Amino acid sequence: MDEVLHVPVLVEETICNLVDEKTEVFVDATMGLGGHSYEILRRFDRIKVVGFDVDEDELEIAKERLKEFGNRVFILRENYRNMANALQKIGIQMVDAILFDLGLSSYQLRSKRGFSFQEDEFLDMRMDIREEVTAYDVVNRYPLTKLVEILRNNSDENEALRIAKAIVNRRKTKYIETTRELAEIVEKAKRKKGRVHPATLTFQAIRMEVNREVENLKMGLVNACRILKKRGKIGVISFHSVEDRIVKEFFKNESSLKPVTKKPITPEREEILKNPRSRSAKLRVAEKV
Helix, strand or coil: CCHHHHCCCCCHHHHHHHHHCCEEEEECEEECCCCCHHHHHHCCCCCCEEEEEECCCHHHHHHHHHHHHHHHHEEECCHHHHHHHHHHHCCCEEEEEEEEECCCCCCHHHCCCCCCCCCCCECCCCCCCCCCCCCHHHHHHHHHHHHHHHHHHCCCCCCCHHHHHHHHHHHHCCCCCHHHHHHHHHHHHHHCCCCCCCCCHHHHHHHHHHHHHHHHHHHHHHHHHHHHEEEEEEEEECCHHHHHHHHHHHHHHHHCCCEEECCCCCCCCHHHHHHHHHHHHHEEEECCC
């Protein structure tokens, strides 16, 4: 199992800022493969963890990984946007700390669900396979104006119009079915090419649309405030500017919260060397007042 495990980022910083001697119930809003939860359960034998996720494959691995902790861990296949109601159903009204670790895991990138432009896979991109809309639907059925909006709003793509036009022009003659097809279209359309693959932002934007990530994050943060105890902590690890802006503004404008971190916490050089994926991670923390 070790070879499929996703390496969690900012573990020490997360624990240091969210967990203390009074913590009893910790919500892992994006449990994934259970990396952060495992460390918290291993180090603090008084803490109970409730984990949320919609990716069935990842949760099966998390259950196996965390089974040694018995009834100290409760895993729900549920979107974190619904966490308040879901917790009430299992008898939990308030919690001490909540963590959101946003974005994709390395496991998901290898899951053959069309998240990666480095493989030739069907354009799916659903984290929750119960959902109906796939990346194929977005790419082949969304109108030009909607595609432009998605690319700009979800990834700050500067060449959104050129890319959207290239997608629309291609699908007039042939539906775009695979990740490689889409990546090649974007690569040809983009004028500016740097160290990052030209299709990176487009794939991010479409994935976020398929999984309604912006909407879910905004609702999830509101839900988190509802169930957080006074002096409780909420932490969010984001990996790109769109998510980080949402979190920063929410922490700033939500009257029930006081930001703990003036600037986001980022990984130390040692962690980045061990886990290059962590280089773009930013952790923001706020406290319930």
